[in-house]
Amino acid sequence: MNHAHLVHALQAIVGADAVLATPDAKLVYTYDASFDVHMPDVVALPTTTAQVSQIAQLAAKERIPLVARGAGTGLSGGALPLHGGILLVLTRMRTIRSVDAGNRRAVVEAGVVNQQLVTAANQVGLTYAPDPGSGRTSTIGGNIASNAGGPHCLAHGVTLNHVVGLTVVLSDGAVVQTGSALADAYGYDLTGVLVGAEGTLGIVTEATVQLMPQAEAVRTLLVAFPTIEDASAAVSAVIAAGIVPTAMEMMDGKVCRAVEAAVHAGYPTDVGGVLLIEVESVADGLDAVMARIADICRAHRAGEVRRATTAAERAALWLGRKSALGAMGRIAPSYFLEDGVVPRHRLPEVMAFVEEAATRHQLPIGNFFHAGDGNIHPTILFDRRNQDAVARAQLAATEILEKCVEVGGVVSGEHGIGTEKQNYMALLYTQDDLDAMWEVKLSFDPAAQLNPGKIFPRFYQPGAPANHLPPTPADAAHNGHSPAVILHKMRSDDALATAFARLVGADAVATTDAAAYAVGDRQPRLVVRPGSVEETAAVLRYANEQRLHVTPVGGNTCRHLGGALAGYDLALSLERLHAIEAHYPSDLTLAVQAGATLAAVNAALATTGQMLPLDAPLAGRATLGGIVAAGAPVTGLRRLAYGTARDLLLGVQVVRADGRSFRRGRMVVKNVAGYDLARLQYGALGALGVLTALIFKLQPLPETSAAVIAAFATPQDADGVVQRLLRSRLQPAAVLLLDAALDPTPSAAQSLRRWRLLVRFDGRSAAVERQVNEVAAWMQDANGAAIATIEAHALEACWPMLTDFSQMAACGAQEWLLRVNVRAVDTAAALTELTAACATDGLGVTTLADAASGVIWLRLTGAETRVTQRLAHWRRRWPQTIVAAAPNGCDASLDRWGAAPSALTVMQRLKQRFDPHGILNYGRDLVSASLLHADAQTTTPAHMTGMEVLHVN
Amino acid sequence: MSTSVATPTSAASPAGAASPAGAATDFHGLLHLADTSAPNAALYDACVRCGLCLESCPTYSLLHLEPASPRGRIALMRAVGEGQLAPTAPSFLAQMDLCLGCLACQAVCPSGVEYGHLHEAGRAQAAAVRQKSALRRVIEWTVFQWLFVSLGRVRLFARSLWLYQRSGLQWLARRLGVLRLLGMEGAEQLLPRIDDRFVIADGSxxxxxxxxxxxxxxxxxxxxxxxxxxxxxxxxxxxxxxxxxxxxxxxxxxxxxxxxxxxxxxxxxxxxxxxxxxxxxxxxxxxxxxxxxxxxxxxxxxxxxxxxxxxxxxxxxxxxxxxxxxxxxxxxxxELGPRPPQSSLPWRVTYQEPCHLAHGQKITSQPRRVLAAIPGLDFVEMAESSMCCGSAGTYNILQPEMAAQLLARKLDHSAATRAEVIASANTGCMIQMRAGVAQRGMPVRVLHVVEILDAAYRLDEQGVSARASTLTSS
The missing domain is CATH 1.20.1050 (Glutathione S-transferase Yfyf (Class Pi); Chain A, domain 2)
Structure with a gap:
């Protein structure tokens, strides 16, 4: 197809006025806010997802690169058409589809401007947290592509933490939905991988984002320091003191002067550096926090400490901070804006290095950055027409990023890799790491047509798989059950034990205690407990070659979760890998092996006043690897305050089915260097690889916590208080609606009412006290009975009973555990309906619901047919209803996961690429269960017979 | 596929525009000052392409097109300046015209790009190479070279306009559809209502x-x-x-x-x-x-x-x-206070910020302070008060479509405040707003800020004389 035809075809899709094809018209689409320049063949401005889909089909048919672009404020060249092709400009897709105040969700088109969304959210008392400096111009689509951060991400997290669902056009034009507007989604976390993928995996046309209440009170401090090193040290000291401000921004003296000239906000111009510090929360005790921060700063040689007294003053200070990049134009016409992230405690050293590099290369370097996150933005200033200066600037950039990597950091925190940082990827990743990312790329975009040539180093070549046995055609058809495999599987358990004993030592292999590793009603033929990552890799490599079915096991607390396994040869127990690899208290980060239990880790962290706030059931047995792998079904009850493992996970080490291992993520809180392989493990039930180590973001232990509980006759009676909470600016850690049977307090006996509402607060004493009192008063207003406060000590004692309610380790005869996701505001209504149905059907039921997230747990007792009939009915109403546990002996074909996600095809391709022989937990997770099901429907009876033979233990 | 801005390709410009910054780039023989006949390289180099200006730009906010944004226009001027693009390139010519010159971008530019000066030069450069229609040349000559060079001629023209408006000729012309035939219906509605008496600067x-x-x-x-x-x-x-x-x-x-x-x-x-x-x-x-x-x-x-x-x-x-x-x-x-009026003026007022006040002079709080000095006045902010109303000098005549969209947006925001008076502070804006208000039949007056303040002062005087007359009669 020649150019004229292409233009004509595009015009037919989007209209003549939405296609730019002449060189002069395209010229302004050759740049973004980075240094590079690349010319597209043609520019198209679609207005609907359908148009994007049609264009993608056209591009796929003609094999033309397709590159998405938002407002063009990217700082790494992510939206530049490196290899030409169609540039898809999404700025005309700027409709805010809905803002749902009660559920704290908004649905927006990709071209909606960040500030536009914030303004819309503000109108209903909410806000959208990610606030990149470009926010008044940049689009949500662009923010998603680069996992944008911003000053306030220190407390609130980055774009990833606020995007819950996406509408995506794949490279073949297929339109899929990822994630969910509800609190969780099952299957692989494609949303998490698409965020930060720079448009190389799919074109995001719509996003469902999470909104949060605007803070009740805000305090803003501007603190001047004699040197930037002093300011850096103060940052670490504040965090180490257990204070996590909402924002801690640094600007050096040079930047202050340029910014002051631009906005006249009152920035001091004769200082080494300033910190702009903000804390937000409920008002009580906030001034004391601010005073404490000021004291810490003074102890680090702070000069002037100024508090913004009016909203206008605060706005002016922030305008200054957000104008910093543009203000660099006052110093020089071009820049390389670096985006390294380093462990916070290494900041002083890294800043000294940056200063030294500036001197050595005789170039001004401006520094304005997210100090609280350790996310530095050295901005190397030069004149693009001076070739020598350009070369020196490039050298300085490389040295600085090498330094970041050397101290344990990464090469991009929030700007992305684009074209500018591609070759730095090799500093950070091994061939195996990059190969794992390439599997993701090809799973989404098999022809590699979306934004081609990006993210991976320019010289990257995919490596050969470590597996020495090439897959046979039979493998592809039968998911690993080739005749060769059958031969090996027929071998005795003893022969297997001998083989694995050679790999990991005889002590680490057992055939005797298989019952403890049972999954559903299956027991493994062999339990293997590798003592290192290398041994884990060796075990998997051999198992893969021998086509043995492997299930990674942590504490086996989710024994009953998921579909029936296709086979269970090996339990790969991670219990020997339980060491804490590193803990940086002043960074609030932890690296830990996957087999460590949540309770053990929290006990160790408690000595430093920190915690990993995951709240998973059976914390004494549940391992961190297991918690991440299980995903949504083990999310904690305090997710409102602390998020889930999806939010707190910073990095993973994974051994793939073929024994190759990769790492993604380091001990830094922001990282947009390459695909987010960590998120891909969340909820994947180990189907894409075995987690061996994890890195987490931590939280300071709250000063105190307390809860208030009241009795209500019906969920509806309590609903008034719940709705009031959802629309308030209070900051509860948990809002639970539960059966009186679960009431952990003596009030259980004081009221015959069937329901309890329990609201928990964590935080500063003053704030907790006031909020508890306020909610108690609301409960009073709503005629709650037996209102009682549960103080910190008692709360800690009873909390495990609540979290363990949803355990999936043991399941009685005729006992079923269901998890139902509903809209948060509908929780009470859904509870009423669910329990009424149980009464009608004569099913026994106990329930616990996270009313702030719309997660309902039902523990049912009753006959299988009654439960499954009711389940089918409920799933029509609430498609995200899973059977988290079912009694042994129930129908193996029972669909545990409910409706298939619309992006199932991509998930299946991921599974097939990461585990081509289907050895990992096959049949258990949603995706391989679907593959197994499809397999069962298409294979011949003869093969079915083969499988029968295979799985006789 | 990629081109580098840093290394200009060989100039295709008819004027050999690959000239270094500041040198004479005289395409047209009308203007002879090198520094203003083409955008100054030092000015466009200050743009680091951060894009923070985009959403402030009225044309971008309607079209969502990079060429119709300040950053895009600067890139076009830069491309012409560096010889990558001929000054006759359609995008360049179109964008120099489509820009309102409202300076909203300049007001928000952190880099301090003097967009106004760049745009004036770019527009002059475009004007010099453009093939204008005969009609447009006649109109432009009349407006720029004959009419508005002497206040005498302005008054003469205004007097005939006054005659047209008051004699019934306007009614007739509108009625008979003559204007529509001439394609001047829109422009005619934008004519200000000529006063019965003119203000003549006679040294009073x-x-x-x-x-x-x-x-x-x-x-x-x-x-x-x-x-x-x-x-x-x-x-x-x-x-x-x-x-x-x-x-x-x-x-x-x-x-x-x-x-x-x-x-x-x-x-x-x-x-x-x-x-x-x-x-x-x-x-x-x-x-x-x-x-x-x-x-x-x-x-x-x-x-x-x-x-x-x-x-x-x-x-x-x-x-x-x-x-x-x-x-x-x-x-x-x-600066003077102002002296607060004594009388209450119970009007609901909103304020439409003239671009050349808010962006060009960064005067935003002062007009509001003047209005706030008036007792009883109910002031309501409108959304996007500093977004251009589409008047922009002769813009509403030369780019009627874009101007109409901007005016509609402005009127919607005004209507949402339910104000009975729209305050402004510029001739062009007031003509534009009055035309829009009349067209929609909105029960709203458009007044200059000083007219509103003075209305209160006049009430004070009436009050004084009223009190005085009460005193004398008693």
Whole structure:
């Protein structure tokens, strides 16, 4: 197809006025806010997802690169058409589809401007947290592509933490939905991988984002320091003191002067550096926090400490901070804006290095950055027409990023890799790491047509798989059950034990205690407990070659979760890998092996006043690897305050089915260097690889916590208080609606009412006290009975009973555990309906619901047919209803996961690429269960017979 | 596929525009000052392409097109300047025209890009190479070279317009559809209603109505302007009276002309300079402490005289000095207090910010302070108050479609405030808003800020005389 035809075809899709094809018209689409320049063949401005889909089909048919672009404020060249092709400009897709105040969700088109969304959210008392400096111009689509951060991400997290669902056009034009507007989604976390993928995996046309209440009170401090090193040290000291401000921004003296000239906000111009510090929360005790921060700063040689007294003053200070990049134009016409992230405690050293590099290369370097996150933005200033200066600037950039990597950091925190940082990827990743990312790329975009040539180093070549046995055609058809495999599987358990004993030592292999590793009603033929990552890799490599079915096991607390396994040869127990690899208290980060239990880790962290706030059931047995792998079904009850493992996970080490291992993520809180392989493990039930180590973001232990509980006759009676909470600016850690049977307090006996509402607060004493009192008063207003406060000590004692309610380790005869996701505001209504149905059907039921997230747990007792009939009915109403546990002996074909996600095809391709022989937990997770099901429907009876033979233990 | 901006490709420009920054790039033989005939490289180099300007731009916010954004236009000017693009390139020509020159981008630019100066030069460059239609040339010549070079001619033209509007001819023309046939229906509606009496700067001096005992009154020279003097006599009357109430002596210096903003906007720099020189001569002769201008476009332009004439050996210094003494009326009143009226003015008022006040002069709080001084006034902010209304000099005539969209957006925001009065502070905006309000049949008046303040002062005076008459009758 020649150019004229292409233009004509595009015009037919989007209209003549939405296609730019002449060189002069395209010229302004050759740049973004980075240094590079690349010319597209043609520019198209679609207005609907359908148009994007049609264009993608056209591009796929003609094999033309397709590159998405938002407002063009990217700082790494992510939206530049490196290899030409169609540039898809999404700025005309700027409709805010809905803002749902009660559920704290908004649905927006990709071209909606960040500030536009914030303004819309503000109108209903909410806000959208990610606030990149470009926010008044940049689009949500662009923010998603680069996992944008911003000053306030220190407390609130980055774009990833606020995007819950996406509408995506794949490279073949297929339109899929990822994630969910509800609190969780099952299957692989494609949303998490698409965020930060720079448009190389799919074109995001719509996003469902999470909104949060605007803070009740805000305090803003501007603190001047004699040197930037002093300011850096103060940052670490504040965090180490257990204070996590909402924002801690640094600007050096040079930047202050340029910014002051631009906005006249009152920035001091004769200082080494300033910190702009903000804390937000409920008002009580906030001034004391601010005073404490000021004291810490003074102890680090702070000069002037100024508090913004009016909203206008605060706005002016922030305008200054957000104008910093543009203000660099006052110093020089071009820049390389670096985006390294380093462990916070290494900041002083890294800043000294940056200063030294500036001197050595005789170039001004401006520094304005997210100090609280350790996310530095050295901005190397030069004149693009001076070739020598350009070369020196490039050298300085490389040295600085090498330094970041050397101290344990990464090469991009929030700007992305684009074209500018591609070759730095090799500093950070091994061939195996990059190969794992390439599997993701090809799973989404098999022809590699979306934004081609990006993210991976320019010289990257995919490596050969470590597996020495090439897959046979039979493998592809039968998911690993080739005749060769059958031969090996027929071998005795003893022969297997001998083989694995050679790999990991005889002590680490057992055939005797298989019952403890049972999954559903299956027991493994062999339990293997590798003592290192290398041994884990060796075990998997051999198992893969021998086509043995492997299930990674942590504490086996989710024994009953998921579909029936296709086979269970090996339990790969991670219990020997339980060491804490590193803990940086002043960074609030932890690296830990996957087999460590949540309770053990929290006990160790408690000595430093920190915690990993995951709240998973059976914390004494549940391992961190297991918690991440299980995903949504083990999310904690305090997710409102602390998020889930999806939010707190910073990095993973994974051994793939073929024994190759990769790492993604380091001990830094922001990282947009390459695909987010960590998120891909969340909820994947180990189907894409075995987690061996994890890195987490931590939280300071709250000063105190307390809860208030009241009795209500019906969920509806309590609903008034719940709705009031959802629309308030209070900051509860948990809002639970539960059966009186679960009431952990003596009030259980004081009221015959069937329901309890329990609201928990964590935080500063003053704030907790006031909020508890306020909610108690609301409960009073709503005629709650037996209102009682549960103080910190008692709360800690009873909390495990609540979290363990949803355990999936043991399941009685005729006992079923269901998890139902509903809209948060509908929780009470859904509870009423669910329990009424149980009464009608004569099913026994106990329930616990996270009313702030719309997660309902039902523990049912009753006959299988009654439960499954009711389940089918409920799933029509609430498609995200899973059977988290079912009694042994129930129908193996029972669909545990409910409706298939619309992006199932991509998930299946991921599974097939990461585990081509289907050895990992096959049949258990949603995706391989679907593959197994499809397999069962298409294979011949003869093969079915083969499988029968295979799985006789 | 990729091109580098850093290394200009061989120039395809007919004018050999690959010239270094600042050198003469004379495409047209009309303008001879090298520095203003093409955008200055030092100015466009200050743009680091951060894109923070995009959403502030009215045309971008309607079209969502990079070429129709400040950053895109700067890139086009830069490409022409560096020889990558011929100045005849359609995108360049179209965008130089489509830009309103509202300066909203300049106001938010962290890098301090002087977009206004860049755009003026770019527009002049585009004007010089454009193949204009005969009609457009006739209109432009008439407007820029004949009509608005002499206030006498403006008055003559205005008088005939007055006759047209009052004689029934307008009614007839509208009725018969003649205007539609001529394709002038839209433009005709934008004609201001000509006043019955014109304000003629004849050297009159109005004494202050009140003076502080210990100091001599401030002497203020009023620039009467062109359109303002024939269609906004009421604004002048209010200006003079309000300043007198605030203790100023007001003089209307003889010999002044149109300020020249219109010409500069239209790329007619030589004519603009000539008018500036004549005004400097006239205004200096008044020996005033302050030059006051009550149309934001004009006050902005007079403040730019120093820049406009910076290469004129005879006028450069005088122009800069005069510019430094110039105040917009809202700015001056805020400086003076203003003296709070006693009478209550229970109007619901919203404020439409003229671009050349808010962005060009960064005067945003002063007009609001003036309105806030009026007792009983119910002030409501409208959304996007500083977004251009689409008037922009002759823009609403030359780019009617874009102007109409902007006006509609502005009227929607105004209507949402349920205000009965839209306050503004510029001739162009007021004409545009009045046309829009009339077209929609909105029960709303469009008034200058000073007219509203003065309405309260007039009530004070009526009150005093009323009280006085009560006293005498009793």
């Amino acid at each position: 001096v109005y004494p202050p109505l009140w003076t502080a005992a210990e100091q001599s009154p401030r002497r203020v020279a009023l620039l009467t302007g062109c359109v303002q003097s024939v269609a906004f006599a009421a604004v002048h009357a209010a200006t003079i009276h309000a300043l007198r109430v605030n203790g100023c002596e007001v003089v209307l210096p003889r010999g002044q002309e149109c300020c020249g903003a219109l010409h500069q906007h239209g790329g007619e720099l030589a004519r603009a300079r000539e008018l500036a020189r004549r005004n400097i001569d006239a205004l200096e002769a008044a020996h005033a402490d302050v030059i006051v201008v009550n149309a934001a476009g004009c006050s902005h332009h007079v403040k730019e005289y120093g820049h406009l004439l910076r290469d004129d050996p005879l006028y450069a210094e005088r122009a800069a000095a005069l510019a430094a003494r110039t105040r917009d009326i809202t700015e001056l009143l805020a």
